Amino acid sequence: EQLWLPGLEAPPVPTDGLFFAVFPDTNTAAGIAKLAQRLCGEPRARGRPLAASRLHVTLRHLGNFAGGLPQAHVDAAMQAAATIRMAPFTVEFDTVASFASKPRPGPLVLTGSDGVVGLHALH
Numbered sequence: 001e002q003l004w005l006p007g008l009e010a011p012p013v014p015t016d017g018l019f020f021a022v023f024p025d026t027n028t029a030a031g032i033a034k035l036a037q038r039l040c041g042e043p044r045a046r047g048r049p050l051a052a053s054r055l056h057v058t059l060r061h062l063g064n065f066a067g068g069l070p071q072a073h074v075d076a077a078m079q080a081a082a083t084i085r086m087a088p089f090t091v092e093f094d095t096v097a098s099f100a101s102k103p104r105p106g107p108l109v110l111t112g113s114d115g116v117v118g119l120h121a122l123h
Contacts, residue, residue, distance in 0.1 A: 012066030089118030
């Protein structure tokens, strides 16, 4: 364990993240969850799938914070989000990729080309 000098303690460990995300509808999330179960069951897979309720596309990460989210940051994010207006769009993923970095397994994610144009515009 690291010893710290008085006044030079370790910085607090972030416990909460703030980000903008898009969540799939319930039926789509269930289908993605089934695909994730199948892919994670393959011999080379080393990870576990997320619960269907946690599946999302991160659009913009706003920061990690220790001890809760700063209300000023949450308020600013909500104010910014309230200004966004765009027509509904469909998202189609066509590839599975991994953010793996040896020796740890990374997240297995769905990606897309033309089918994610709406997400790029929203981002």
